Amino acid sequence: MAYDKFNILTSTAVPLPLENVDTDQIIPARFLKATKREGFGDNLFRDWRYNNDGSPKKDFILNNPIYSGKILVGGKNFGSGSSREHAAWAVYDYGFRCVVSSFFADIFRNNCLNVGVLPVQVSAEFSEQIFNAIYDDPNTEIEINLPEQTITILSTGAKESFDINSYKKDNMLNGFDDIDYLQSMKSDIESFANGLLL
Amino acid sequence: MSKTLFDKVWDSHVVRKIEGGPDVFFIDRHFIHEVTSPVAFLGLKSRGLSVLYPERTFATADHNTPTINQHLPVEDPLSANQLKALEDNSNEYGISHWGLGHQKNGIVHVVGPENGITFPGATIVCGDSHTSTHGAFGAIAFGIGTSEVEMVLSTQCIMQPKPKKMRINVNGNLSKGVTPKDVALYIISQLTTSGATGYFVEYAGDVFENMTMEGRMTVCNLSIEMGARGGMIAPDETTFAYLKGKPLSLKGDAWDKAVAYWKTLKTDADATFDKELTFNASDIEPMITYGTNPGMGMGISKHIPNAEAVEGGVATYKKSLEYMGYHEDDAMIGKPVDYVFLGSCTNGRIEDFRAFASIVKGRKKADNVTAWLVPGSHEVEALIKEEGILDIITKAGFELRQPGCSACLAMNDDKVPAGKYAVSTSNRNFEGRQGPGSRTLLASPLVAAAAAVTGVVTDPRDLL
Ligand code: SF4
Numbered sequence: 001m002a003y004d005k006f007n008i009l010t011s012t013a014v015p016l017p018l019e020n021v022d023t024d025q026i027i028p029a030r031f032l033k034a035t036k037r038e039g040f041g042d043n044l045f046r047d048w049r050y051n052n053d054g055s056p057k058k059d060f061i062l063n064n065p066i067y068s069g070k071i072l073v074g075g076k077n078f079g080s081g082s083s084r085e086h087a088a089w090a091v092y093d094y095g096f097r098c099v100v101s102s103f104f105a106d107i108f109r110n111n112c113l114n115v116g117v118l119p120v121q122v123s124a125e126f127s128e129q130i131f132n133a134i135y136d137d138p139n140t141e142i143e144i145n146l147p148e149q150t151i152t153i154l155s156t157g158a159k160e161s162f163d164i165n166s167y168k169k170d171n172m173l174n175g176f177d178d179i180d181y182l183q184s185m186k187s188d189i190e191s192f193a194n195g196l197l198l
Numbered sequence: 199m200s201k202t203l204f205d206k207v208w209d210s211h212v213v214r215k216i217e218g219g220p221d222v223f224f225i226d227r228h229f230i231h232e233v234t235s236p237v238a239f240l241g242l243k244s245r246g247l248s249v250l251y252p253e254r255t256f257a258t259a260d261h262n263t264p265t266i267n268q269h270l271p272v273e274d275p276l277s278a279n280q281l282k283a284l285e286d287n288s289n290e291y292g293i294s295h296w297g298l299g300h301q302k303n304g305i306v307h308v309v310g311p312e313n314g315i316t317f318p319g320a321t322i323v324c325g326d327s328h329t330s331t332h333g334a335f336g337a338i339a340f341g342i343g344t345s346e347v348e349m350v351l352s353t354q355c356i357m358q359p360k361p362k363k364m365r366i367n368v369n370g371n372l373s374k375g376v377t378p379k380d381v382a383l384y385i386i387s388q389l390t391t392s393g394a395t396g397y398f399v400e401y402a403g404d405v406f407e408n409m410t411m412e413g414r415m416t417v418c419n420l421s422i423e424m425g426a427r428g429g430m431i432a433p434d435e436t437t438f439a440y441l442k443g444k445p446l447s448l449k450g451d452a453w454d455k456a457v458a459y460w461k462t463l464k465t466d467a468d469a470t471f472d473k474e475l476t477f478n479a480s481d482i483e484p485m486i487t488y489g490t491n492p493g494m495g496m497g498i499s500k501h502i503p504n505a506e507a508v509e510g511g512v513a514t515y516k517k518s519l520e521y522m523g524y525h526e527d528d529a530m531i532g533k534p535v536d537y538v539f540l541g542s543c544t545n546g547r548i549e550d551f552r553a554f555a556s557i558v559k560g561r562k563k564a565d566n567v568t569a570w571l572v573p574g575s576h577e578v579e580a581l582i583k584e585e586g587i588l589d590i591i592t593k594a595g596f597e598l599r600q601p602g603c604s605a606c607l608a609m610n611d612d613k614v615p616a617g618k619y620a621v622s623t624s625n626r627n628f629e630g631r632q633g634p635g636s637r638t639l640l641a642s643p644l645v646a647a648a649a650a651v652t653g654v655v656t657d658p659r660d661l662l
Contacts, residue, residue, distance in 0.1 A: 011628065019489050020391055020516040024628040029607040032274035033262065033285045035236035045629050052616075075511065077392040079389030080491070081325040081605075081628060084234065106361075106427055107327060111343035136328055165359065167219025177345065179245070182353040185214065185222065186250075189355055192213045192224055195249065197456065198317065198448070 003116025005175040009097055009144040010154070012069035015134045016061055021074055022081035022106060027090045029082075040086055041093030066138045073130050073142075074101040079108025088115045098144050100151065102127040113168050114177060120144060122153055127158045129153060146172060200466035203432050204363055204398050207338045207463065211321045213355060220357040226320040227375060228255040228350045229306045230293070230633040232262050232280040233324030234611070237550050238347035239287040247352040252292040252356060256315055257284055259297050260305045261326075262609045265572050265599035268298055277610065282397040291351075304575025304601040307543035311415065312577050314444030318433035318460040323350060328543050328625060329428070330421040334414035336433035336443070336463050338398070341422065361427050362396055362472040365465075367403040370479035375659040377553065378413035379623065379642035380543060381405060382420035383485035383495045385477065386650045391493040393450055395425030397473065400465060406431050411440040412549040419544045420625055423492040484658055487627050487640040488529050494627075498645065498657050502528045511657055522637050523617075530639075530655050537620035538569040538650040539632070541599075542606035545623035546574030548581045551641040555590045557661050559649035563595035564653030570612055571596055572604040594651070608633045621649040 031043040048060050056063040072091065078101035079087065088111040091099060098118045112119045122130070133140045133153045141154040146169065152159040164172075171177060182189070201209070206396035213283060214222040230238075235257070242249070249255065262277045272278040281298060284552075296302040302309055307328055310316045318336035323329060327341035346356045386393075399421050406414060414431050421429030438457055439446045439572065448456050484499040496503070502519070504526045505512045523532075540546070540554050551573065563569060571591060573579040579601060580587050588598055605612040606624040608631065614620045614637025623646050627638035646659035651661070 017513075018517070019511045022626075022628045022630050024607075024626065028630055028634070032233050032609065033274075033280055035280055036240065037237045047634055052634070075514065077395070077425070080391055081327070081626060083325060083341035083343055085325075085345060086236075088343070103395070104391060105392070105425060107341055107343065113344070114343060114345035127480045156441070158596070165219050167216050167357075178357045179241075179247075179345075179349055179352060181357070182222065182349055182355055183247070186353060189222075189250075189353055191215055195356065196224075197459070198226060198228070198320070 003175055004091070006116065006118055006146050006172045007098065007147065008028070009070060010141055011071050012139055013071035013073050013100070013130070013134055013142050014061055014067045014069055015073050015131050017075045017131050019075040020077045020080055023079055023084050023087035024081055026079070026087040032084060032086055037089055039093070040090040041095065044090040044094045070095060070097045071142050071144065072096045073134070074099060076101065076124070078104050080105040083107045085111045085115065088112045088117055094119050100127070100130065100147065103180070108136045113172070116172070116175070118144065118146065118172060120162045122151060122160050122162060126158070127149045129156070129158050200469040202363055202465040202469045202471065203336060203400055203430060203463055203527070204338065205430060205469070207319050207321065208360055212385070212428065212589045220359045222319065223356050223358045224355055225323050225350050226254065227315055227322045229310055229322070229324035229329070230257045230284070230347065231306050231324070231326065232259050234344050235287065235347055236280060236283045237344050238351060239283070241348040242352055249291040249293065250349045251354050252567040255293045255351065256302060257288045257293050257295040258306050258309055259284055261603045261607065263298050263602040264610050265570070265602050265604045265612060268600045281316070285348050301576055305546060305603055306639040307419065308546060308574030308578065311335065311411070312444070312575060314441055314447030317384070317441065317447070318437060319463050323356065327422045328419050331415050331419040331543055333418035333428050333430035334411060334423065335437055336430055336460065338428060338430065340428040361398040362471040362474070363400070364394055364397040364426070365400045365402055365471045367476040368405040369403040369476065370405070372405060372479050372482065375484050375644055375662055376415040376482050377582045377642040378409055379645060380482055381460040382417045383487065383492065383640065384482045386420060386492050387495040388477070389484070389493070389501045391423060392425040392490045392509055394421070397426050397427045399429040401429055401431050407434070410549060411436060412547045415547065416544055420492070423625060434458045446500060474508060484642060484645050486645060486655065488522060488524055488530055490521055490627055490629050492625065492627060494518065495640065498530060498655070500530070502526055502530070517535040531657060533655040534619060535567060535649040535654055536618040537614050537648050538567055539572070539620055539622040540646050541570065541572030541574065541604055542624035544625045545643050546572060546578065548578050550583070550623065551578070551582050551587050553643040554647040555587045557644055557658060558596065558651055559590045559624040561594055563650055566653045567650050569596050569650050570599060570605055572599045573601050575601050594649060596650070598642070605632050607631065608636070621646050621655065
């Protein structure tokens, strides 16, 4: 599925400093019954965001108008649990283009890269600095520079670089996905398959 | 150069290495189910692509299916729609489909091995994180996202960086009442839910060598709960004996040839791992979880640790205990239980039902407990009847349901109500996993049975 190209993103951010946020929280299983990729953003963090009667829970961060932006800053081990790509879709559909955490679960990170959400892993200290900067001033902007692979807290100037492999980086910069690449090497794949025992 | 089991299987499936990027990785066997495949098929259609090797993909309906009255039309229109989409897509692209009511239907990670689709040295993926189950056969098996499902359908490959390697050894003998589930929950409690992130695990040592295939599948299944991409165990005679004669296993000369190759799938003596851990079997007791991630587990006779004693954030830990309605220092023994769930791809196999029956035999279900006993497949269901287990559990006041994922993820009607406690043999105790507001205690089939007959958390060793 095509997604928007990613280059430099400057935005305010939403802080969610909990650890081990699992994909069942990001999108509960009962919302996985769709056969199309539509409307998942409405149910992002559904059970933390809404009461049973559908009214918003006031104390949840996404319901607090002070915080908004295209960057979600999560706690350690973000996205653990189920492999459901719906979690990454929900994050994207809600309007986030980047998730920052001091540690990501593997499958979630992969899924994000496949749907156009940039996972940015920072040190635990830098993650603290971001939380503090946002709490000091919710209008603090964060700059994610993909070409340079840096993340900067604009109000303090604090900056850190992050890792991404060059293949995935190219994909994100150009809005390409893996299927485009794999399609281009089909004959190699077929000759490989012909040599297999089973 | 000496290689690990993981290296041998991984390296033999790399079609191309991309400089500074992932490997193009060939997939031997691909399982699909109704929940994570529809959007992948839509993607194929919108790009005008076909399925490259339909004979390498297997469809089964399990996540979203009812566990009673499977002969009737599925009531929930959204679920029915997903099941129909799986069937239509499978038919359109020539993929074998074991839908609801099919004799071979069941949970994807139960029916795959049971039918010999899984084999040593294979690469196996599915849009479900517990695909790691198949690692029990010496396969590299892991969960993927829907975009990757589309990649496998259209090219039989995905793009993956090679993970780091970890070996976990458990040596010695397990004590009475300690099951493979306890071994896995113990390891996760030691490593935490992120302790193996970025790694692929090989399990080694006496405990795994002496384990049945069912037990190995339980252990490998739970690899993902410590963050690992997957876990695997070297194939041996136990593996070959399990697979021999299965409906889709190789036959005759082809089988012999394959076994000869499978015997080479072992870690070389001098091969190295990025990380290696060793535990003693005798330190493991029946386990139970008390929090909202699978790493929050402990021996059933212990008390809930203090926030200061655990690694990680105090706030997250306290929020978790608050959700569970528990306090630091509480004993778990004697805690009330409202629901018991025996089933899932973790513990829904015949051995799990045998274990459950060994405790409930001659006893009665506690009145305060609602129990859901859900076999992993029709084949497991048939064995339950054949071996007389159905008789035992019926006499004890339990009912057997029909196969499916059921309360493992509560997408169907098998939902634990808000605030209620469920002792569950499944794999995740996340907030709301078994229904909005539900509280899950993960444990073995023995612990589940002990809770089912006493109505409270009970040490199964007292009932054996
Ligand atoms: S039983 Fe649970 S973990 Fe296993 S395949 Fe079904 S939903 Fe996934």
